[in-house]
Amino acid sequence: MTGQATVPTPAEIFDLTGRTALVTGASSGLGARFARTLAxxxxxxWAAARRKERLDELALENARVRPVxxxxxxxxxxxxxxERITGETGPLDVLVNNAGVGSGxxxxxxxxxxxxxxxxTNLIGPFHLAQLAAKVADGRExxxxxxxxxxxVVATAPRGGASYAAGKAGLIGLTRQLAGHWGTRHVRVNALAPGWFRTEMNAAMFDDPASLKWIERNTMVRRPGSPAELDGALLFLASAASTYVTGQVLAVDGGWTAR
Structure with missing residues (x-):
């Protein structure tokens, strides 16, 4: 029949060809994984972090990665x-506010x-970057x-610091509020809440047998996550697969928060 809209295939829904993305904290761990996945x-x-030399290594793996x-x-x-991103590749289609630190x-x-x-780093930076990206979106998705x-989402005491928890909880509140303000601007804002994945920040905890047992005991699937298990969630939120999803928190945690 003529005049019918073409229905994209599942592969096309998740395709990001022609899109521009920014991943902060991309020099290691989950951030580097996120950059590779989107590329x-x-x-x-655009892979952003303080350690430029690591970003350069990441860019050598994939020509679509631009280190900054x-x-x-x-x-x-x-x-x-x-300003650099907008000037060189135009407004962003995807912003992944991943950079995070803890005081220890x-x-x-x-x-x-x-x-x-x-x-x-964990809250003010993401807000400002989101604000800057939304200002120049100019009606783009x-x-x-x-x-x-x-x-x-939940307390993990006796592990975890107060400032880190406050920043991550604040990020969820910020996500919902910005989604409400910007929904009519074609700007979707969602949060990805990973469970226990080994990173540079928590390596000592993973190396401690008692701490690792604590993670396994309190996770429904009885194990930490593998970075690859975040790929699908990230692509879902970043792509056209989630055009009717905003203001949500997607926990990828092996059932931790469902206890």
């Missing part, structure tokens, strides 16, 4: 980053300055994926 789906991926040094806790760096201090010992610095954590 493999066809996107041009950026400290997301710095307002000047954030503005310069977005227990709540009774954490100084207010250290607490504020964690929030500068923009998907913002804020990488939170199960620590932002």
């Amino acid at each position: 493999a789906a066809g996107a041009t991926v 040094a950026c400290d997301v806790s710095s307002e000047a760096d954030r503005i310069a980053l977005m 201090a227990r709540p009774l010992d954490e100084e207010s300055g250290a607490f504020a610095q964690v929030l500068a 923009l998907s913002i994926v804020n990488v939170s954590s199960i620590v932002g």
Whole structure:
């Protein structure tokens, strides 16, 4: 029949060919994985982090990856980053706010300055980058994926710091609020909340047999996650597969938060 809209195939729904994405905190761990995943789906991926040499290594693996040094806790760096992206490849189609730090201090010992610095990276940076991306979207479809954590959903005491939990919980609140404000602007905002995945930040915990047993005991599938198990969730939120999804928190945690 003539006049019927073409229904995209499942493969086409997840295809990011021709899209531009930014992944912060892309020099290692989940951020590097996210950059590889989006590039493999066809996107041009700006990989941002402080450790430029690691980003250069990532770019050697895939010509679609563009490395750029950026400290997301710095307002000047954030503005310069977005101006460069917009000037060279146009407005973003996908923003993955992944950069995150922790102070490593227990709540009774954490100084207010250290607490504020964690929030500068984990909460203020993502808000400002989202704001900058939305301002230049100009009616384009923009998907913002804020990488939170199960620590932002439920308490994981005695593990985890107060500033890290506050930042990740704040990111979820920010996600819902921005989704409500920007829904009519064709800007979707969702949060990805990973469970226990080994990263540089938590390597010591994974190397401790007692801590690893604690993770296994309290996760429904009785094991930590593999980074590849986040690929599908990221692509779902970043692509046309989730055009009617906004303001949501997608936990990929082996059942941790369902206990």
